[in-house]
Each structure stands twice: as C-alpha cells, then as structure tokens.
Amino acid sequence: MPSTVGSNPQIALHSPVCDALQVHFQTVRDVHMRELFAADALRFERFSLQTGDILLDYSKNRITEETMQLLVQLAEVADVAGWRNRMFAGEKINNTEGRAVLHTALRNRSNTPVMVDDEDVMPAVNKVLERIGVFAEQVRSGAWLGFTGKPIVDVVNIGIGGSDLGPHMVYQALKVCRHPRLKMHFISNIDGAHVKEKLETLDPETTLFIVASKTFTTQETMTNAHYARGWFLQHAHEKAHIARHFVAVSTNEEAVTDFGIDPGNMFGFWDWVGGRYSLWSAIGLSIVLAVGEKNFLALLDGAHAMDTHFRDAPLAQNMPVILALLGVWYSNFFGAESQAVLPYDHYLRSLPLYLQQADMESNGKSVDRDGQVVDYSTGPIIWGTTGINGQHAFYQLIHQGTRLIPADFIISVTEPSGMQEHHDILMANFLAQTEALMRGRTQQECLTTGVTPPISPKVFAGNHPSNALLLNELTPYTLGMLIALYEHKIFVQGIIWNLNSYDQWGVELGKQLAKRIQPELVAEDSVKTHDASTNGLINHYRQLRNK
Numbered sequence: 414m415p416s417t418v419g420s421n422p423q424i425a426l427h428s429p430v431c432d433a434l435q436v437h438f439q440t441v442r443d444v445h446m447r448e449l450f451a452a453d454a455l456r457f458e459r460f461s462l463q464t465g466d467i468l469l470d471y472s473k474n475r476i477t478e479e480t481m482q483l484l485v486q487l488a489e490v491a492d493v494a495g496w497r498n499r500m501f502a503g504e505k506i507n508n509t510e511g512r513a514v515l516h517t518a519l520r521n522r523s524n525t526p527v528m529v530d531d532e533d534v535m536p537a538v539n540k541v542l543e544r545i546g547v548f549a550e551q552v553r554s555g556a557w558l559g560f561t562g563k564p565i566v567d568v569v570n571i572g573i574g575g576s577d578l579g580p581h582m583v584y585q586a587l588k589v590c591r592h593p594r595l596k597m598h599f600i601s602n603i604d605g606a607h608v609k610e611k612l613e614t615l616d617p618e619t620t621l622f623i624v625a626s627k628t629f630t631t632q633e634t635m636t637n638a639h640y641a642r643g644w645f646l647q648h649a650h651e652k653a654h655i656a657r658h659f660v661a662v663s664t665n666e667e668a669v670t671d672f673g674i675d676p677g678n679m680f681g682f683w684d685w686v687g688g689r690y691s692l693w694s695a696i697g698l699s700i701v702l703a704v705g706e707k708n709f710l711a712l713l714d715g716a717h718a719m720d721t722h723f724r725d726a727p728l729a730q731n732m733p734v735i736l737a738l739l740g741v742w743y744s745n746f747f748g749a750e751s752q753a754v755l756p757y758d759h760y761l762r763s764l765p766l767y768l769q770q771a772d773m774e775s776n777g778k779s780v781d782r783d784g785q786v787v788d789y790s791t792g793p794i795i796w797g798t799t800g801i802n803g804q805h806a807f808y809q810l811i812h813q814g815t816r817l818i819p820a821d822f823i824i825s826v827t828e829p830s831g832m833q834e835h836h837d838i839l840m841a842n843f844l845a846q847t848e849a850l851m852r853g854r855t856q857q858e859c860l861t862t863g864v865t866p867p868i869s870p871k872v873f874a875g876n877h878p879s880n881a882l883l884l885n886e887l888t889p890y891t892l893g894m895l896i897a898l899y900e901h902k903i904f905v906q907g908i909i910w911n912l913n914s915y916d917q918w919g920v921e922l923g924k925q926l927a928k929r930i931q932p933e934l935v936a937e938d939s940v941k942t943h944d945a946s947t948n949g950l951i952n953h954y955r956q957l958r959n960k
C-alpha cells in the first residue's frame with residue numbers, strides 16, 4: 414500500500430491525491446457491484462467506451478464516478494500527458510540507456526516528422542518498410558528462388574524474447590490472411606530439441622531463415638542460427654548459397670556480416686526500438702512474409718489509430734489510460750497481485766504470453782527512474798490463456814479462491830470460420846463468466862434455484878472485477894489497435910509508478926551469469942566459486958555429463 418512516510422510528493426503514489434484515494438477506498442472496498450448496478454441503470458453507458466472498432470466495457474469494476482475522477486487526478490499528478498508527449502516527441506525517456514522510445518514512429522502512418530538527435534527518423538523508417546515490402550513480395554510471388562531454383566516454402570524465424578514473441582503472436586492471430594504456400598516457423602529455445610526437431614521437417618532447398626536479433630549477440634539465437642547455417646551447408650555445400658537462404662534483422666551490421674549474411678539481405682532498425690516493442694519494425698519481417706505488405710500496413714494503421722486516440726483523447730475518455738488506472742486501483746489499493754488476460758479467441762491464444770513479456774519486463778521493477786527503491790507495488794503478474802479452456806481449469810480460483818484477480822476478457826464479435834453456433838456458445842460463456850464474477854450467487858439464490866445441499870460451498874461472493882474488450886472483428890487493423898492499447902496501458906502505469914518501463918536489467922544479469930557458468934560445466938576440477946547450491950548443481954551436472 415502507498416505510504417506517505419518519507420514521501421516524495423512528486424511521485425503520484427506519495428501525493429495528496431493518493432491519500433484521498435486511500436480514504437475513498439475505505440468507502441468503496443466493501444460495496445458490492447450488484448448494489449452499484451442496481452442503483453444505476455446507466456452504469457454500462459457511464460463506464461464503457463468505444464474507440465474505432467474496439468469497445469471497452471469497464472462497468473464491472475469496483476468503482477464509482479468518484480473513483481475514476483480521483484484516479485484521473487492521479488494520472489494528472491504523475492504528468493502522464495507530459496510524459497506521453499515526451500515519448501511521442503522522441504525525448505530520451507529511457508534514462509538508464511539514454512534512448513528515445515519510439516515504437517510509435519514505426520507506425521506513424523501520417524508521417525509527421527519525429528526528431529531524434531535533430532534528425533527526422535521517418536525517412537529511414539519508410540525506407541526499411543519499403544525494402545521489406547519488396548523483399549517479401551519477391552518471396553511471396555515465388556520469384557525469390559532457393560539454391561536449386563525452387564521457390565521458398567518454409568520460413569524460419571530464429572529469435573528470442575522480443576525478437577520472437579510479437580511476430581509469433583501476430584502470425585497466429587492473422588491466420589486468415591496467411592499466404593497459401595508459405596509456412597512460418599519460430600525457433601527460440603536453446604533446448605537443442607527445438608531446433609533439431611524443426612529442421613528435421615524442413616527441406617533446405619526451399620527454406621528461408623530469418624535471424625532476428627537486435628543485438629546479434631544473444632547466445633540462444635546465435636547458437637541456433639549457427640546450427641541452422643551448418644545444417645543448410647551440409648546440404649548446399651557452397652557458402653555462396655547462404656545469400657538465398659539467410660536474411661538478418663538487426664541493428665548490428667558488423668555482426669551480421671561476420672555471420673556471413675550479405676548486408677544487402679539485412680533489414681535494420683534502431684536503438685530507440687525496444688525488443689518487446691519491435692514487432693512493428695523489421696522484426697516483423699516474418700509477419701510481412703506471412704500476411705503480405707498490405708496487411709502489415711493495416712496492422713500499423715490500427716496501432717497508429719490507437720496512438721492517435723492515446724495522444725489526443727482526454728485522460729478520462731482515454732482507453733489505455735482507463736485500463737492503466739484500473740490496474741493501479743487494484744494493485745495499489747486492493748492489493749491485487751496479478752492480472753489475468755483471457756482471450757476468447759483461438760487465434761489470440763498467444764496474447765497472454767506476449768503480454769507477459771510486454772508488461773512484466775517493462776514494469777517488473779522495484780527501483781524507480783530516479784534510482785530510489787519504491788515502497789509500493791509495481792507491475793502485476795500477468796497470466797492467462799484462452800478463456801474457454803481456462804473456465805475448465807483455473808477459473809475456480811478466480812471465482813471462489815481467496816485472491817482478488819482482475820481479469821481482461823477479450824473477444825471478437827464476428828468470427829471468420831462460419832461456425833456461428835460455436836461462436837454464440839463462446840460469446841454466451843464470455844458473458845456468463847463476467848456476469849458470474851460480478852454477481853456471484855447468494856445463499857438465498859441457492860435456496861430458491863433448487864441448489865442441493867450443502868449450500869455454503871455453492872455460494873459465490875462475486876464482486877470480482879473484469880474488463881470486457883469487444884473487437885468488431887479480428888483483423889490486422891483491430892489487432893494493431895489492441896496491441897497498441899496494451900503498450901500504452903503499460904506506459905501509463907510505468908509513469909504512475911515512476912518507472913523506466915523501457916530498460917530490462919533483470920534480463921541482462923541472467924545473460925551475463927550464464928556466460929560465466931557455461932565453461933564451468935565442462936571444467937576438469939570441481940567448481941567452488943559460487944554459493945553452495947549453485948556449486949552443488951554445477952558439479953552434479955559435470956559428473957553426470959562426463960559419464
């Protein structure tokens with residue numbers, strides 16, 4: 414909970430508005446949403462918002478108008494609008510790395526100049542986009558031929574983290590737009606089983622590899638890329654053939670050249686694109702290959718529409734801001750520790766995984782942007798899966814467990830497979846769950862609806878908050894809007910928590926330690942340089958490995 418002891422009033426969660434929210438919280442915490450709905454026939458109209466093709470219903474939250482007013486004041490105290498403008502303007506808001514944060518420039522479809530170090534980045538953004546479009550068209554049309562003169566059939570994206578999760582999620586989501594011949598594969602894991610099993614299914618004559626790595630030094634990606642290169646050369650023999658089968662997406666031209674990829678087959682991006690915000694850049698090459706340039710541009714258009722909404726709408730009617738404030742309300746006042754993401758859409762099944770990285774790597778921090786240890790909760794644990802499967806697995810705990818778990822329910826109104834009856838059942842479940850979470854079931858209702866004894870385990874407290882996000886249809890455009898919505902939600906929460914959401918030192922430490930440990934696994938002598946646990950495990954592995 415927020416504390417005002419030793420507080421810094423510049424920080425939103427130490428401000429008088431936060432104290433006012435704390436007082437207000439005491440008046441709201443025990444109010445049941447049933448009462449709020451009973452008292453206000455217009456609650457849906459009051460607490461829902463449409464932007465473009467996305468409807469957000471946030472009326473099933475434990476809020477009143479006063480709650481939202483105070484939360485908006487919290488956003489004002491944090492200067493969300495000022496930081497937002499600084500981000501869009503290319504200021505170096507990633508202070509620990511001295512970088513601008515400009516994934517919005519990658520989808521700046523209105524092409525207004527965006528300046529970094531006195532240079533407009535838009536011409537370079539557009540140039541790479543154009544090169545990607547030309548290359549993708551060659552591969553898609555069948556004009557780009559492999560070393561034996563056959564068109565490409567399989568494309569393997571080798572990347573990890575931000576260079577994998579976004580393109581993979583979007584590829585799944587846009588299945589209906591996919592090219593009929595090209596099949597994408599995503600190799601991320603350093604577990605040899607992943608790359609080996611995948612390559613066994615592929616034909617080197619018709620396979621194209623995209624080595625996707627911002628730094629081009631990530632151990633997992635480079636190890637898998639070298640393995641793939643070796644596998645390819647076993648069949649193709651001539652190094653000159655690599656040019657037809659390996660392309661790179663990176664910011665590191667030197668390392669790409671050292672790997673043996675022609676810089677002409679490299680698609681660049683910039684240090685102001687964070688890994689987990691990079692699917693809009695050349696990292697999205699696998700998406701363009703799969704769904705074509707037109708659909709990729711529609712994805713960018715959708716994200717740009719959300720950027721425009723986020724930049725221009727007043728805070729109280731701003732979808733990312735509202736989602737962010739609700740998250741802060743539950744994290745910092747109700748003490749909720751996690752946030753469920755529940756897509757009722759088979760094609761969005763990887764969205765929770767994608768958002769896990771986007772959110773938890775951005776806001777999973779306990780030192781603020783001024784270097785101070787925070788005394789309040791920051792980023793929540795993000796988890797979830799497709800809602801309909803979750804209903805038959807973990808929803809029990811959300812309904813009747815002891816924890817408060819706010820949940821985002823996501824569905825599209827139109828469904829593409831022509832299976833309307835299936836979709837109606839899906840929609841009915843979507844609605845039933847949000848209603849059940851909100852209403853619960855009283856003892857009296859159990860008695861009057863013929864629930865058999867014992868009654869008490871069948872009583873549901875209800876009052877569990879949820880947001881419902883309805884997309885008119887899952888298209889490249891609405892998907893772009895949806896992803897950008899969450900990106901900006903994460904941004905707003907980072908500002909309220911006074912975090913730098915754009916570095917990831919927690920990721921770096923593990924990378925460094927693994928490099929140190931790797932040679933120790935094959936060391937002659939017993940390893941003694943770590944703590945007893947790590948030494949014990951290393952030595953256990955050494956002994957068994959050497960057998």
Ligand code: G6Q
Pocket residue numbers: 573574575576625626627628629630631634687688689690774917920
């Ligand atoms: C994302 C993170 C991390 C990164 C991977 C891959 O924001 O920084 O997930 O994307 O570690 O890094 P490379 O693209 O440099 O290989």
